[in-house]
Structure formats: C-alpha cells, structure tokens
Amino acid sequence: MKKTSLKDIAQKAGVSTALVSYVLNGKEKETRVGEVIAKKVREIAKELNYQPNHLAKSLRSGKTHTIGLIIADISNPFFANIARVVEDEAKRNGYTVIIGSCDENADKSWDLLNVLINRQVDGFIIVSCEGSENQIQYLKERNVPFVLLDRHFPDIQTDFVATNNYKASYDAGIHLIKSGYERIGLIAYKSDMYHMVERIRGYKHALSDNHIEFDDNWLKEVIFETTERDVKIAIDEILATDHKVDALIFATYGLAINGLRYINELRLKVPSDLAIVSFGQAEVFDLYYCPITYLRQPLELLGKTSVEYLLKKLKNPDEGMKQILMEAKLIARDSTMAKSAWLTE
Amino acid sequence: MKKTSLKDIAQKAGVSTALVSYVLNGKEKETRVGEVIAKKVREIAKELNYQPNHLAKSLRSGKTHTIGLIIADISNPFFANIARVVEDEAKRNGYTVIIGSCDENADKSWDLLNVLINRQVDGFIIVSCEGSENQIQYLKERNVPFVLLDRHFPDIQTDFVATNNYKASYDAGIHLIKSGYERIGLIAYKSDMYHMVERIRGYKHALSDNHIEFDDNWLKEVIFETTERDVKIAIDEILATDHKVDALIFATYGLAINGLRYINELRLKVPSDLAIVSFGQAEVFDLYYCPITYLRQPLELLGKTSVEYLLKKLKNPDEGMKQILMEAKLIARDSTMAKSAWLTE
DNA sequence: GGTCGTTCATTAATCGATTAAGCATTTTGT
DNA sequence: ACAAAATGCTTAATCGATTAATGAACGACC
Numbered sequence: 001m002k003k004t005s006l007k008d009i010a011q012k013a014g015v016s017t018a019l020v021s022y023v024l025n026g027k028e029k030e031t032r033v034g035e036v037i038a039k040k041v042r043e044i045a046k047e048l049n050y051q052p053n054h055l056a057k058s059l060r061s062g063k064t065h066t067i068g069l070i071i072a073d074i075s076n077p078f079f080a081n082i083a084r085v086v087e088d089e090a091k092r093n094g095y096t097v098i099i100g101s102c103d104e105n106a107d108k109s110w111d112l113l114n115v116l117i118n119r120q121v122d123g124f125i126i127v128s129c130e131g132s133e134n135q136i137q138y139l140k141e142r143n144v145p146f147v148l149l150d151r152h153f154p155d156i157q158t159d160f161v162a163t164n165n166y167k168a169s170y171d172a173g174i175h176l177i178k179s180g181y182e183r184i185g186l187i188a189y190k191s192d193m194y195h196m197v198e199r200i201r202g203y204k205h206a207l208s209d210n211h212i213e214f215d216d217n218w219l220k221e222v223i224f225e226t227t228e229r230d231v232k233i234a235i236d237e238i239l240a241t242d243h244k245v246d247a248l249i250f251a252t253y254g255l256a257i258n259g260l261r262y263i264n265e266l267r268l269k270v271p272s273d274l275a276i277v278s279f280g281q282a283e284v285f286d287l288y289y290c291p292i293t294y295l296r297q298p299l300e301l302l303g304k305t306s307v308e309y310l311l312k313k314l315k316n317p318d319e320g321m322k323q324i325l326m327e328a329k330l331i332a333r334d335s336t337m338a339k340s341a342w343l344t345e
Numbered sequence: 346m347k348k349t350s351l352k353d354i355a356q357k358a359g360v361s362t363a364l365v366s367y368v369l370n371g372k373e374k375e376t377r378v379g380e381v382i383a384k385k386v387r388e389i390a391k392e393l394n395y396q397p398n399h400l401a402k403s404l405r406s407g408k409t410h411t412i413g414l415i416i417a418d419i420s421n422p423f424f425a426n427i428a429r430v431v432e433d434e435a436k437r438n439g440y441t442v443i444i445g446s447c448d449e450n451a452d453k454s455w456d457l458l459n460v461l462i463n464r465q466v467d468g469f470i471i472v473s474c475e476g477s478e479n480q481i482q483y484l485k486e487r488n489v490p491f492v493l494l495d496r497h498f499p500d501i502q503t504d505f506v507a508t509n510n511y512k513a514s515y516d517a518g519i520h521l522i523k524s525g526y527e528r529i530g531l532i533a534y535k536s537d538m539y540h541m542v543e544r545i546r547g548y549k550h551a552l553s554d555n556h557i558e559f560d561d562n563w564l565k566e567v568i569f570e571t572t573e574r575d576v577k578i579a580i581d582e583i584l585a586t587d588h589k590v591d592a593l594i595f596a597t598y599g600l601a602i603n604g605l606r607y608i609n610e611l612r613l614k615v616p617s618d619l620a621i622v623s624f625g626q627a628e629v630f631d632l633y634y635c636p637i638t639y640l641r642q643p644l645e646l647l648g649k650t651s652v653e654y655l656l657k658k659l660k661n662p663d664e665g666m667k668q669i670l671m672e673a674k675l676i677a678r679d680s681t682m683a684k685s686a687w688l689t690e
Numbered sequence: 691g692g693t694c695g696t697t698c699a700t701t702a703a704t705c706g707a708t709t710a711a712g713c714a715t716t717t718t719g720t
Numbered sequence: 721a722c723a724a725a726a727t728g729c730t731t732a733a734t735c736g737a738t739t740a741a742t743g744a745a746c747g748a749c750c
Contacts (some may be wrong), residue, residue: 005736016700021738031739032697054464055409056736059400059705080425084446096464098443101429119399119441257628264632283602283627287609289634350706361730366708376709377727401706404735 004048012044013037024050058120066096067310068116070109072129072151074101076253077282078299079127082149085303086125093311095122104224106131117144122314125149125306130193145313147322149306150297151195159313159322161306165198166205168295168328172249172277173206175293175330180339181247181275182212185238187231187259188251190221199251199279217241222255231258235266239274246275247336253280260288276335279328291333298326349393357389358382369395403465411441412655413461415454417474417496419446421598422627423644424472427494430648431470438656440467449569451476462489467659470494470651475538490658492667494651495642496540504658504667506651510543511550513640513673517594517622518551520638520675525684526592526620527557530583532576532604533596535566544596544624562586567600576603580611584619591620592681598625605633617687621680624673636678643671 006024010017015037022031023041058064067090071079087097098116102109109132116124123145128136136156139146152160176184186203189196200219207214220238222230238245250256256278268274270290277293278285285292309322351369355362360382367376368386403409412435416424424446432442443461447454454477461469468490473481481501484491497505521529531548534541545564552559565583567575583590595601601623613619615635622638623630630637654667 006738007736017737018701018739019699022699025738027739032699034698037698051463053404053736055400055404056705057738059398059404059707059736060738062705064400074429075426077422081420084419087445091460096443096460098441100432115436115441118396257632260632264634284629284632287602287605287629288632289609351708352706362707363709363731364729367729370708372709377729379728382728398706401735402708404706404737405708407735 003053004050005053006050008048009041009044009050012048013041015041020045024052062120063122064120065094066098066119066121067307068113068119068121068124069097069099070112070116070124070126070128071099071101072104072109072127073254074099075103076280078253078280078297079150082127082299082303085300086149086307089304089307093307095307095311102129102132104129106135110135113139123147123310125310127151128153128193130191143317145310145317147306147310147313150302151193152323154194157321159309161302161309161322161324162195162326163297163302163328164325165195165328166202168279168297168330169199169202169249169251170206171202171328171330172295173203174210175332176247176249176275176277176336177206177210177212179275179336181336183215183218183243183245184212184247184249185218185220185245186249186251187220187222187234187238187255189255190223196251203249215241215243217243218245227254228258231255232262235259235262246339247271248274248276250276250278250280253278253282256280256292257284260284260292270335271337271339275337275339277330285333288335290335293333293336294331295328296331297328301326348398349395350398351395353393354386354389354395357393358386360386365390369397407465408467408659409465410439411443411464411466412652413458413464413466413469414442414444415457415461415469415471415473416444416446417449417454417472418599419444420448421625423598423625423642424495427472427644427648430645431494431652434649434652438652440652440656447474447477449474451480455480458484468492468655470655472496473498473538475536488662490655490662492651492655492658495647496538497668499539502666504654506647506654506667506669507540507671508642508647508673509670510540510673511547513624513642513675514544514547514594514596515551516547516673516675517640518548519555520677521592521594521620521622521681522551522555522557524620524681526681528560528563528588528590529557529592529594530563530565530590531594531596532565532567532579532583532600534600535568541596548594560586560588562588563590572599573603576600577607580604580607591684592616593619593621595621595623595625598623598627601625601637602629605629605637615680616682616684620682620684622675630678633680635680638678638681639676640673641676642673646671 006017006020010020019033020041022028022033023038024045028038069083069086071083074080083099090097100112102112106129109129113135125147127150128148133153148158148160150162152162188200204214220234222234250259270276279295281294281296285294313319351362351365355365364378365386367373367378368383369390373383414428414431416428419425428444435442445457447457451474454474458480470492472494473496478498493503493505495507497507533545549559565579567579595604615621624640626639626641630639658664
C-alpha cells in the first residue's frame with residue numbers, strides 16, 4: 001500500500017493538485033477556493049490519512065526542517081544530556097535533529113559537517129572541538145546558519161550560547177579557599193580552546209585574589225588522547241612536589257572520572273587527603289563515597305537557548321548576532337567539606 | 346553561491362544531464378558513454394565540487410539512506426553507548442541515523458515512529474518500551490523493515506538482536522551463591538516486557554537450582570515513573586523482613602543508581618551489609634567505593650549486529666528472519682567479594 | 691452589447707536526479 | 721551494397737509538492 005499523495009486526493013475529488021495544495025496549506029482565502037470543494041478536499045485528505053512528503057517539500061522549498069547537532073564528545077554525560085534537550089526543544093518546534101559526535105577530533109568534525117551539509121540541514125548547533133576554527137569560518141563564509149554551544153572562539157564573531165567558565169572556575173577556587181584549603185591544584189586539558197583557557201584563568205585569579213601564590217606544579221595540562229595515563233602522572237606529580245596540594249579541581253568530567261579512579265587506587269581519602277571540585281555533572285558525583293562538589297551548568301537553558309537562537313536565525317537570516325554567557329552554580333558537597341570540620345572529627 | 350547541480354555540469358560540458366548522471370554513477374559501460382566525454386564530465390564535476398542532492402535522489406529512488414533509531418531511554422548510559430555504536434556503524438555504511446528517545450513511554454514512541462516514517466527513513470532499529478507491541482505489529486503490517494534491539498516480544502515474530510537475559514540473571518544468582526550469599530533479593534521493574542520477565546525467571550531459577558527456597562519478599566517490582574521513591578521502599582522492606590537479604594541484584598542501571606544512593610544514605614556497607622550485582626554498565630560502578638559487580642552485555646556487538654541485520658534486510662527484503670541472543674558476561678568486583686573473605690577480615 | 695471585475699479552478703514550470711525509450715550515426719556482416 | 725547491429729547521446733517522464741500565470745464563467749456597469 002503506497003502512501004497517499006496530493007495526486008490521489010486530487011483524483012478522488014476530481015480537482016487539480018494545485019487546488020488540493022492550496023487547501024491543505026490554508027491558502028484557500030488568498031487563492032479563493034470554493035468553500036464546498038475545500039471542505040471536500042479536507043475530508044478526503046483526512047479519510048486517506050494524507051501525510052505530505054517531506055522530501056518533495058524540502059526539495060521544492062530548500063528547507064528540510066532539520067538541524068545538525070555536532071557534539072565534541074557525546075560520551076560525556078553533560079553533552080549527552082544537552083543533546084537530549086536540544087532534540088526535545090527542536091521537536092517541539094517541528095524540527096528534527098541529526099546528532100553527530102566528533103570525539104574531539106577536528107577531521108571527524110569536518111566529515112560530519114559535510115555529511116550534514118549534504119543532507120541539507122537548515123542549520124547547525126555546534127559544540128566545537130579543538131582545531132575546528134576553519135570549519136566555523138567556512139560556515140560563516142558560506143552563510144550557513146549556526147550557533148555555537150558551550151564552547152566558542154573569541155576571535156571569531158559568531159552567535160554563541162555558553163557558560164561563563166572564568167567565573168565558574170573562579171568560584172570553585174574561592175569555595176575551596178573559604179573551606180580552608182590553600183594549596184589548590186588544577187587538572188585541565190592542554191588546549192587552546194577558550195573555555196579551557198578561561199577555566200585556568202579563573203582558577204589562577206581566585207588564588208591571586210586571596211594572596212595565594214600560584215605554584216607552577218599545581219597546574220597540570222593533559223592530552224585528550226592519553227587522558228588515562230596523563231591524569232595518573234599528573235596526580236603523582238601534583239602530590240609529590242614540595243608544595244603538595246590539599247585540594248584539586250578537575251576541569252572536566254572526563255578528567256574527574258580518571259582522576260577519581262586513580263585516587264581510589266591510591267587509597268587517598270576525600271576530602272581529608274584531597275578535597276575535590278569538578279566541572280561537569282553526573283550520577284557518579286552523587287554516588288561517590290564522598291559526594292563530589294561540582295559546577296552545575298544550566299544545561300536545559302543552554303540547550304533551549306541555542307535552539308531558540310538558531311530557529312530565530314532560520315526565520316530571519318538578518319537577525320542580529322546573539323551571544324550569551326550563562327552562570328554555572330557551584331553545588332557544594334562533602335568533597336569540599338570545611339577543613340575545620342574534619343580536622344576536629 | 347548556489348550548490349552545483351547536474352544541470353550545471355551538463356551545461357558546462359555541453360551535454361545532457363542524463364549523460365552526466367550516467368557517468369557520475371559509473372554507468373558509462375552499460376550506457377555506452379564515450380571515453381573522452383566521460384573524462385571531461387568527471388573533471389568538470391570535480392572542478393565544480395559537485396555533491397549530489399540527497400533530497401532529489403531520495404525523492405526519485407524512495408530511499409533516504411537514513412535509519413530511525415528509537416531508544417526506550419537514552420539517559421541510560423548503556424543505551425546511549427549503544428546509540429553511538431549504531432550511529433558509527435551506520436555511517437560506515439553510508440547511512441545517517443536519526444535518534445529519538447521515547448523515555449519508556451509508548452505514546453511518545455508512537456509519535457516518534459510517525460515523525461520518522463514521515464521523514465521516510467528506510468528502516469528502524471528499535472529498543473521497544475512497554476506497551477508498544479501494537480507499533481511493532483503496525484510496522485510488520487506496513488512492511489516497514491526493522492530490527493528490535495535489546496528487547497523483543499516473544500509473541501511477535503520479528504528480527505531481533507538481544508541479550509540472553511535469563512542466562513545473565515541466572516549467572517548473577519549463581520555467582521552470589523558461590524560467593525557465600527544465600528538470601529538474595531532482586532529489585533526489578535514491574536513490567537510485562539520479556540527482558541524483565543526473563544531476568545526474574547533466571548534469578549528464581551538460580552535459587553531453586555541451589556535448593557534455596559525463594560521468599561516472596563525478596564522480589565520487589567517497582568514502577569518506572571516513581572523509581573526513586575519505590576526503590577527506597579523496596580529496600581526498606583527487603584531489609585526489614587524476617588528473611589532479610591544479604592545480597593541484592595538490581596535488574597537495571599537506573600534501579601542500581603537509585604538503590605546505591607539510598608544504600609549510601611542508610612550507611613550500609615557493601616558487601617558486608619549487602620552484596621550487590623547490577624545489570625547495565627557505567628563509570629559509576631567503577632568509582633563506587635566498593636566497585637560493583639555487573640553484567641556486561643556485548644554492547645558493540647549488539648549495536649553492530651542490529652545495523653548489519655537491518656541493512657541486509659534493506660538490500661534484500663526477502664531476507665529470512667534473523668534472531669540472535671548474545672551472552673552477557675559477569676564482571677566480578679568487590680561488591681560480591683566471597684563472604685569468607687570479609688568475614689575473617 | 692461590449693468591457694471590466696470577480697470568482698473559482700487549471701496548467702505548467704520548478705526543485706535535482708534517474709532512467710526507459712528513442713534517434714542518429716557508424717560499423718559490421720554477407 | 722544494403723540490412724542489421726553497435727555506438728553515442730538526447731528526450732522526456734518521473735518522484736511529490738508548490739505557485740506564478742492563465743483561463744473560463746458569470747455578473748455588473750455604462
């Protein structure tokens with residue numbers, strides 16, 4: 001049983017397909033279709049359970065009502081969740097989302113981009129990965145609508161929806177300091193990406209604002225591809241120095257997972273041996289024997305806003321540039337318990 | 346700058362679009378295109394960076410090279426990961442995947458199905474949710490190609506790729522018994538879904554095969570929508586009975602998360618107060634203070650095989666029915682440490 | 691009665707690619 | 721030398737929906 005098309009309806013009603021199209025698109029008024037025949041057409045359409053053919057529509061209109069979502073790393077639950085939000089929000093607006101993960105690899109990202117452009121998505125929402133600036137430039141030049149999500153490039157003027165990473169990181173530092181920790185380490189990725197740079201900057205600023213002299217050995221920047229090994233080395237080093245830290249900030253979820261795993265291995269006690277704050281969010285942080293303090297980014301809002309911006313741009317390509325930084329909220333848990341509390345225990 | 350079409354190439358080469366199409370589709374031999382002109386066409390195509398229009402192709406051929414993936418609950422990391430595998434495998438074969446999560450809700454699943462049918466996906470891979478049998482029947486009747494993944498309906502003859510849940514659950518029980526535990530509880534979902542029924546059956550069988558009399562109070566079936574509350578109640582009850590359990594099996598990842606959270610709250614010690622085995626897999630199990638024994642399902646293989654089956658069916662609709670049950674592997678960790686080990690500690 | 695305006699509906703081009711059928715040429719065979 | 725076969729390329733229909741342009745029928749107006 002084939003799907004019913006405009007033609008089928010037209011035939012059954014004894015009219016042209018044009019007429020049917022007008023009626024079903026609510027253009028009866030402008031095109032002065034007779035009431036009687038309009039009603040008839042609508043009835044037949046319902047009777048035959050007519051569903052317009054998306055492909056034909058898209059081919060004609062050049063609009064696919066599809067959004068391409070490129071995510072730097074879908075295995076990170078933060079991104080996985082944001083993908084869900086984007087998908088839901090898009091669906092609410094009649095859009096379909098095609099998701100692709102580039103696994104923090106610019107080449108893969110480029111491939112994805114091309115596949116999706118080829119599929120004629122109407123626009124993109126992108127969580128960029130390192131080395132993909134040229135891709136963003138390319139989209140700009142070709143006038144493809146897009147919104148950057150969570151990560152953006154300060155040197156490229158684009159729409160974006162992101163978190164104030166400087167502030168978040170700064171807050172993490174302040175929180176630790178207020179809780180009585182003074183020798184605070186940061187494990188981050190070695191990266192030129194702005195969000196990472198900002199996280200490092202915020203951390204350093206929190207120290208300097210509190211007259212704590214930053215020690216070079218406290219900051220470890222690891223390579224994404226060799227995270228597991230590098231994190232172990234980083235922790236070994238950070239604990240071996242003369243300036244051994246008493247608190248540690250993980251700049252991402254992935255770093256935290258690897259770090260905590262190693263900390264368990266070393267049988268270090270959180271927070272007495274080491275206080276912990278992490279970026280990202282996930283059930284792990286709840287279930288760890290000592291629940292982990294983390295920075296909660298406004299996931300829902302980030303996702304929804306990015307869709308909102310993109311759809312606005314799709315409706316009106318001349319819409320002005322939109323950029324917004326949202327605040328993360330530090331959720332304090334036992335992993336950063338006030339030092340006084342466990343010292344006297 | 347508009348995208349280049351067949352017509353553009355045809356014009357530039359001074360030939361018909363038909364010719365161009367033949368050449369670019371490698372049909373020069375069958376359609377006897379001159380070598381010289383074929384070469385010319387190919388060169389122009391490359392020069393203009395021609396990318397065929399998917400929409401037009403699909404409209405004509407009725408094939409979109411797109412797979413609809415409907416997942417019962419994408420927030421479950423097991424399913425999230427399987428989605429990645431499916432996506433990767435599909436991409437390797439030139440297919441694009443559109444993912445939708447129905448959040449264990451049959452109505453939502455129905456909506457998704459229709460949206461995707463409307464988008465003319467070539468076929469489906471489905472992790473069904475409760476109450477969606479009619480949808481599967483509908484697909485069968487309409488002759489839409491699909492493969493069920495991870496969950497299937499024994500009463501409906503379909504292709505499927507799933508885990509041997511009976512065996513997995515049986516193994517979990519045996520493992521606990523061998524480790525010295527005798528009063529074993531199971532927290533499962535209240536559901537008619539076959540995978541859940543099988544997990545319960547396997548558990549019971551493990552007990553009876555070892556001459557342990559099953560106690561009704563050991564089995565708790567909770568409602569998905571109220572998991573959090575129900576799990577707490579279940580654990581309270583399971584620990585309050587005269588036949589208080591010394592080990593607990595969680596039938597899914599979601600149940601385990603909620604259960605472990607509550608177990609932490611109660612300050613119960615794993616495994617001395619309660620040994621734990623769980624279905625599902627996630628970083629949480631690693632990072633828990635006492636790593637959790639779990640049943641590892643062959644995630645990669647499940648995902649890849651489902652794609653393989655579907656693509657085979659798409660190529661040849663008369664392909665015979667394919668059904669396969671794969672074995673899960675019990676990964677033993679400290680949460681089911683031999684009772685003798687910690688008794689003497 | 692001819693012109694102009696309405697009203698209602700149809701025709702046909704279009705989006706971009708595919709492909710059966712057809713039409714010239716040239717080559718082959720006898 | 722003439723029919724048959726092979727070669728090389730074009731025409732036009734098609735997938736399904738949209739929409740500008742056109743047309744027919746009827747009433748009103750001077």
